[in-house]
Amino acid sequence: MTSTKLFRESIAEQVYAIIKEEILLAKREPGEQINPRELASKLGLSIMPIRDALKQLVDEGLVVHKPRVGYFVRTFTSQEIREIMEVRKLCEVYCLEEYFDRIDREKLLACLESSQEEHDPTEGEEFEHLDDNIHSLIVQASGNIFLIKGYENLKDLIVLIRHLVRNQTYQANEEHIMLIEAILKGDRKGAKQILKDHIDRVTKSFSKMSFKSLNS
Numbered sequence: 001m002t003s004t005k006l007f008r009e010s011i012a013e014q015v016y017a018i019i020k021e022e023i024l025l026a027k028r029e030p031g032e033q034i035n036p037r038e039l040a041s042k043l044g045l046s047i048m049p050i051r052d053a054l055k056q057l058v059d060e061g062l063v064v065h066k067p068r069v070g071y072f073v074r075t076f077t078s079q080e081i082r083e084i085m086e087v088r089k090l091c092e093v094y095c096l097e098e099y100f101d102r103i104d105r106e107k108l109l110a111c112l113e114s115s116q117e118e119h120d121p122t123e124g125e126e127f128e129h130l131d132d133n134i135h136s137l138i139v140q141a142s143g144n145i146f147l148i149k150g151y152e153n154l155k156d157l158i159v160l161i162r163h164l165v166r167n168q169t170y171q172a173n174e175e176h177i178m179l180i181e182a183i184l185k186g187d188r189k190g191a192k193q194i195l196k197d198h199i200d201r202v203t204k205s206f207s208k209m210s211f212k213s214l215n216s
Contacts, residue, residue: 012052026163030075085203092138099141100188112180127169134176
């Protein structure tokens with residue numbers, strides 16, 4: 001591999017990280033078109049690393065490419081949302097059941113304290129970060145690198161879906177507190193039921209929305 005190709009791939013990786021961050025932080029809305037030439041001009045780059053970065057995001061499911069039309073931030077049909085959340089439920093509930101004793105209690109306690117702080121823990125990026133940490137701790141307890149990697153990819157899609165539904169954070173925060181308290185008490189059965197109910201409720205709230213698909 002030539003040094004020129006290595007350099008180009010390095011730039012593409014940086015562009016990939018920039019676009020992905022914008023998508024996951026809702027700086028680019030679901031369904032929004034991404035213009036490679038405008039992006040290249042803005043970043044002072046050629047079109048090639050932009051297209052390489054977008055291709056990687058297409059492969060990960062965060063961006064959709066429609067031939068002769070362009071690139072778009074991924075959006076979802078109700079059926080796709082139900083299927084994504086079904087996989088999430090299978091993954092998280094399995095890990096909670098099988099690796100309950102290996103969940104990091106110290107980190108969970110820190111999450112609990114953040115959830116109960118006097119300032120509003122349900123605001124914007126702070127809630128999303130806390131939400132990600134709580135659910136990821138359950139899966140990370142497995143120590144299974146393949147399972148964890150698959151879940152991380154799935155979580156990116158969940159973050160994107162979450163941007164489509166607002167005003168759900170207060171109830172989710174209360175459910176997180178209940179879940180953590182059950183785990184810290186050693187109540188495996190109770191924690192499992194709370195987690196299942198939480199994911200079911202979130203899935204139902206998502207499914208009530210009407211979403212346009214850009215996948216066809």
